Every structure is written in C-alpha cells, then in structure tokens.
Amino acid sequence: MNIETLNSSVQDKSVAEVIAYALSLGKKPVVTTNFRPYEVAILHAVTQVIPEIDVIWCDTGYNTLETYKHAEYLIDRLHLNIDLYVPKQTTAHRDSVMGIPEVDSPLHKTFTNQVKLEPFKRAMAIHQPDIWFTNLRKGQTALRDSLEVFSKGSDGVLKVSPFYHWTDDQLDSYLNEHDLPNEFTYYDPTKVLENRECGLHIDTVPK
DSSP states (O other): OOHHHHHHHTTTOOHHHHHHHHHTTOSOEEEEEOOOTTHHHHHHHHHHHOTTOEEEEEOOSOOOHHHHHHHHHHHHHTTOEEEEEOOSSOHHHHHHHTOSOOTTSTTHHHHHIIIIIHHHHHHHHHHOOSEEEOOOOTTSOTTGGGOOSEEEBTTOOEEEOTTTTOOHHHHHHHHHHTTOOOOOOOOOTTTOSTTSOOSSSOOBOOO
8 A cells, every 4th residue: 555545544533543554564663763742742642552562762962951841850750661762972071072063063963963863863774664653744844744644665664643733732632531641841952943854754655
C-alpha cells in the first residue's frame, strides 16, 4: 500500500485508530521524544495503545531544568519505557571548545550533528524500527507542511504523526481531558528560530 492510499484510509479515523492501524503495518515500532511542548500528547496516545513501546529520548544536554522535571514526571506517570541517548561529548566539554554557535557560524553544523543528529542516528541504528511515531504537525515548518499523517523515509521507515492535522487548541483540549501537563520552557540549541527545521525529519521520499 502506497503512502497516498495509507493517508486516504485514515482521513476520518481517531488518533487511537490511526495508531492501532499503524501498528498493524509493522513489527518494531518506536516513538521518539524530546519532551518539547505538546510531546505529552503523542506519548500518552501511543502508550494507551501499546504501553510497552520503546520511547527514544535524544537529550541534547541543553534542556531547561523545567523540561528535565517534566520529563521525569511523565516517565513515572506514563510508565514510559525510556531509552536515553546523549551526545558522546559532555555539555561542559563542548561549551569549553565551541559553546553554542550562531546559526550562521560554520561550527553550527558540527554542533547540530554532535548534540542531535549523531545520537538520533545511533538510536535508530540500534532499534532498527519499521514504524516511527512522532508528534509532527502541519504548520510547524514549511517542510512539515509537505508531509502527512503517514510519510516514509529513504530508509524505508514508516513515519506516523497521528496529531498531524491538530491545532494547539485541539491539543490543549486533549491535555485537559486527560489531565496532562504541558511544558513551554523547552530549549533547542540547534533550532534557533521557531519555524526552522530541526533536522531529524528531512530525509523523506516523495509521496
């Protein structure tokens, strides 16, 4: 079944139905998180369907104190099966060498690879998932506007974003309904601008 057909088949499905359907399409699902705003929605929704799913957390080492407390709370409350991946170099060491480079600095690409891309690639190589749940949503970046609920990377992994068409207001209602906390002090040292692509979701094949 191609991506266009998959997306057509879930147009009127609930989030839980999309997740259940996606799980029927593969054998090794994962969900990734960095505990940014509204991440709790995908973590809650997926673990309601498959509580034991592997949750990959790639921690840049630059999260705020509030984000770390939020993460620990959700790990305990949702009984998340967390597999943590961190950069190979400590934050203190990197700060002494380059700090956090400006986005137009030639060091920014190296920094991004160290704190985000390398841990993520390492995690995916170890887990080798065929289904990857994310909380990508339309309207976040120009690139993400070109995706859909289902998309596929050049590595063949089926990426599933059950909340893709949801607005912030709809997600707020979801969090209120399930008494879930949100966290807005999240900091991504690689992204700089809100509408700038983070880099983990760009390797997709045409629909």
